[in-house]
Amino acid sequence: MEASRIAIPIGVTLDRFIRSNESQYPQSVGDFSQLLRDIALASKVVNREINKAGLIDIMGSSGSHNTGGDDQQKLDILADIRFSRALLKGGAACAIISEEADSMSILNINGKYIVAIDPLDGSSNIDVNVSIGTIFSVYKRLSNIGEPVTIEDCLQCGTEQVAAGYILYGSSTMLVFTTGQGVNGFTYEATLGEYLLSHPNIIIKPEANTYSINEGNSNSFVQEGIHDYLNECKVEQFAGRYIGSLVADIHRNLLKGGIYLYPATRNNPDGKLRIMFEANSLAFIVEQAGGKASDGIQRILEIVPTSIHQKTPLFIGSSEMVKKLELALNKY
Ligand code: P6P
Numbered sequence: 575m576e577a578s579r580i581a582i583p584i585g586v587t588l589d590r591f592i593r594s595n596e597s598q599y600p601q602s603v604g605d606f607s608q609l610l611r612d613i614a615l616a617s618k619v620v621n622r623e624i625n626k627a628g629l630i631d632i633m634g635s636s637g638s639h640n641t642g643g644d645d646q647q648k649l650d651i652l653a654d655i656r657f658s659r660a661l662l663k664g665g666a667a668c669a670i671i672s673e674e675a676d677s678m679s680i681l682n683i684n685g686k687y688i689v690a691i692d693p694l695d696g697s698s699n700i701d702v703n704v705s706i707g708t709i710f711s712v713y714k715r716l717s718n719i720g721e722p723v724t725i726e727d728c729l730q731c732g733t734e735q736v737a738a739g740y741i742l743y744g745s746s747t748m749l750v751f752t753t754g755q756g757v758n759g760f761t762y763e764a765t766l767g768e769y770l771l772s773h774p775n776i777i778i779k780p781e782a783n784t785y786s787i788n789e790g791n792s793n794s795f796v797q798e799g800i801h802d803y804l805n806e807c808k809v810e811q812f813a814g815r816y817i818g819s820l821v822a823d824i825h826r827n828l829l830k831g832g833i834y835l836y837p838a839t840r841n842n843p844d845g846k847l848r849i850m851f852e853a854n855s856l857a858f859i860v861e862q863a864g865g866k867a868s869d870g871i872q873r874i875l876e877i878v879p880t881s882i883h884q885k886t887p888l889f890i891g892s893s894e895m896v897k898k899l900e901l902a903l904n905k906y
Contacts, residue, residue, distance in 0.1 A: 696819030707821025732875030782831025
């Protein structure tokens, strides 16, 4: 049942906001709130390191690659360490799965939650000062507290998320998240060291005229119908906006309306983006804001993941735009 969305004044701190919502999770006895605080704390540290990136030796590639084959930037590894450490100290998470790690990392055997995270998405943009982001999901563990964490704990459908969010390190740093009761955005006030509520109850327009896709892949799309949809966008004289940093593109479309498309290509026949680290989190947020997220055939949140680094095509944003995209694909 839809809980009443509590009217909270602009400028309230994240901590006060979390406490005012804690009543919705009586069984969490504060663990859930602690977990959200741990993520917020780590993001403040990462934000500080990103802001200094040009001045200290943390830019550029680390020389290694993650499981997904991405060239790991130094800040990717730093961010992964910061979030893992914060969650380890906080005690609420029993394990974390990260885009930057091959398999799950056990944190606290008595923790109630699993965190799935892309510590720093779009990190190749760090060196050119383009906005980048952290994407996270929270699931309740299926195994009993105190018992070994299982792979089934980590491979849950997106519908099982109890929270999801992203941090956008941009012209301002924002934390946007949902716990299933709508989507709220907080802007970081560095002089106070606080996230303050700035975008309460975010709703995405059902229709808009912005589409985000890397059209450089146009000759390698493998899903029939993508070209029909893109041609229709051009006939309608939609605006093409593609930053190449997922969190930045999604955030703009969340606030202004629009659709982000990353179809399957010959190089990425299953799509480029990861179900557990990107698609599920963003799909939960966008659906909670009234939008839609699909792989072209099914709801992202209903995909049953079979491996931690599994990829998917992703079409996400304004509901009517995603529906039209699905119709274009389903004609074939
Ligand atoms: P392409 C960054 O590597 C990322 O994961 C997303 O942030 C971004 O939207 C996408 O990949 C960009 O991919 O193939 O267009 O460079």
